[in-house]
Amino acid sequence: MKQLLLATAIATICSYPVQAEVDISGFASVMGGKLTSGTGVALFGLEPTFLANYPTVGVYEDEWTFKPDSKFGLQLTAELTEGLTATAQLVGRGADDFDAGFEWAYLSYVLNEHWTIQAGKKRLPLYYYSDFFDVSYAYLWIRPPADNYTWQIFNYTGVNAQFNYQLSDWSLSGNIYTGREDDAENKLLSEFFGTDPVREIWKDIIGGVLSLNRDWFDFRLTYMTYQNERYSDGIRVIWDGKDTRRGNFAGLSVNIDYNNWLLLSEVNRLTLDGDDYDTYLVSAGYRINKLTPYVSYADFDSEGEMHNTTSVGVRWDFHNSAAFKFQFDDVNDKGVGNNQVAGDSKAITMGVDLVF
Amino acid sequence: MNWFKVMTLTMALIVNAAIAEVAVIVHPSNAVSLDQSEITRLFTGRGATFNNGNKATPFNLAESAPARAHFDSKVLGKSSSQMKAYWSKLVFTGKGTPPKELASDAEVKAAVAADANAIGYIDAAAVDASVKVVGKF
Numbered sequence: 001m002k003q004l005l006l007a008t009a010i011a012t013i014c015s016y017p018v019q020a021e022v023d024i025s026g027f028a029s030v031m032g033g034k035l036t037s038g039t040g041v042a043l044f045g046l047e048p049t050f051l052a053n054y055p056t057v058g059v060y061e062d063e064w065t066f067k068p069d070s071k072f073g074l075q076l077t078a079e080l081t082e083g084l085t086a087t088a089q090l091v092g093r094g095a096d097d098f099d100a101g102f103e104w105a106y107l108s109y110v111l112n113e114h115w116t117i118q119a120g121k122k123r124l125p126l127y128y129y130s131d132f133f134d135v136s137y138a139y140l141w142i143r144p145p146a147d148n149y150t151w152q153i154f155n156y157t158g159v160n161a162q163f164n165y166q167l168s169d170w171s172l173s174g175n176i177y178t179g180r181e182d183d184a185e186n187k188l189l190s191e192f193f194g195t196d197p198v199r200e201i202w203k204d205i206i207g208g209v210l211s212l213n214r215d216w217f218d219f220r221l222t223y224m225t226y227q228n229e230r231y232s233d234g235i236r237v238i239w240d241g242k243d244t245r246r247g248n249f250a251g252l253s254v255n256i257d258y259n260n261w262l263l264l265s266e267v268n269r270l271t272l273d274g275d276d277y278d279t280y281l282v283s284a285g286y287r288i289n290k291l292t293p294y295v296s297y298a299d300f301d302s303e304g305e306m307h308n309t310t311s312v313g314v315r316w317d318f319h320n321s322a323a324f325k326f327q328f329d330d331v332n333d334k335g336v337g338n339n340q341v342a343g344d345s346k347a348i349t350m351g352v353d354l355v356f
Numbered sequence: 357m358n359w360f361k362v363m364t365l366t367m368a369l370i371v372n373a374a375i376a377e378v379a380v381i382v383h384p385s386n387a388v389s390l391d392q393s394e395i396t397r398l399f400t401g402r403g404a405t406f407n408n409g410n411k412a413t414p415f416n417l418a419e420s421a422p423a424r425a426h427f428d429s430k431v432l433g434k435s436s437s438q439m440k441a442y443w444s445k446l447v448f449t450g451k452g453t454p455p456k457e458l459a460s461d462a463e464v465k466a467a468v469a470a471d472a473n474a475i476g477y478i479d480a481a482a483v484d485a486s487v488k489v490v491g492k493f
Contacts, residue, residue, distance in 0.1 A: 025447060025448075027444065027448065073448065075447070075448060077453075087450055089448065104450070106450065108450060113404050113405060118450060122450070123449070125449075131449045132444070132445045132448055132449050134448075135444050135445065135448045137440070137441060137444050138441045138442075138444040138445040138448075139441070139445075162451065164402065166397065166402060166403050169393055171397075171402045173451075215396070215433060290435075290437070317435070317437040320419050320436055320437060320440065321440060323437070355440060355444045
């Protein structure tokens, strides 16, 4: 199903060389960093590590590396007929040795001024920054705080309906989506949280997002429910005697951009088989012409796994399409025993984000 | 060194942005009246029709055109960098497409003069009878 949709989208783009105008746009980040100190986790034999990106296992260690946060993306959009477009996005990440793959491939049809239907492969719009996680130019920090963006699945294949209404000065927008994701060898679960290959399936996904904005105020609600199925080394995982478990995710985000002050916040809860996994972040920045210094705090709290990150940094919009960023992160891993993730760490990261 | 660059860039921006006024223009046959929030709505992709229900096709100026930074800051209330970040989020998540960009005041004026649904903006000094001004900022 996934391959078929992907193939259809690509074939559709490629087979209209004459009729369709293909727009090419893209983004890139070149970021380098290293640990300044860290404890690692002796229990797992883990050396001092700053886990900057959970899903792709982007880690900084004692030596300088450019892999965890560097990436490039290329988007091709072809307008096929009035209202119908095909879009594909190729993304290569340093954490995957720049092995590029299609992260997005979908057809989009504009029903009317308010509604658009899309089908294909897309990013899950779970958290506020989930669906533009790779487009670092579009947000303040080097990366959305790792403690919040920890989930192993970030794409889905399915159908999405999005809407946009105007109520005087307020804009009401959002989407409703359904689909599934079957990740044959999940990177986070197979490589970081274990050694056996793990096939991770999120199925019967149904979710929605509702956003309310006016010029300086942005409010967003998100909800998603799904069934989780997992195979470890080919053997189906059983949780409390059941071979599937339900996850329900809910989140609220409030962002303010007023008189050069930026206030960003997000609070989320995933309930998985009765256990709560709570995350929140709060960031503040102040824009002084092209410089925006910021501070940020993010927290993850579940039954046993507990960690937080305090960050300070600066974004410098030195060019119309590029920004230089410098960030210092201080991770505090409060988990005990097997509930530790990567231990405490302090790290610096810097580099350039751009769009074209 | 960096501070020197910041100063230089800031001064360059001030010099570039030194146009007196931008005029928001539509086709002479378009009877619509628009305030700043409606113009903002059309140029940020939050609406695709004029307040009389007719389809609207906005034309943006390229970043190299002096009136662009003036329009972004005076009408939209954002820097050109902020607008680029805003559109990046929409473009790469399939939620929106920015207005088509044209290179100069003359191209925008010609495009608006030729299309009853068009809306654009140019340096107010470049306005002539081929287009109708609906606001100056």
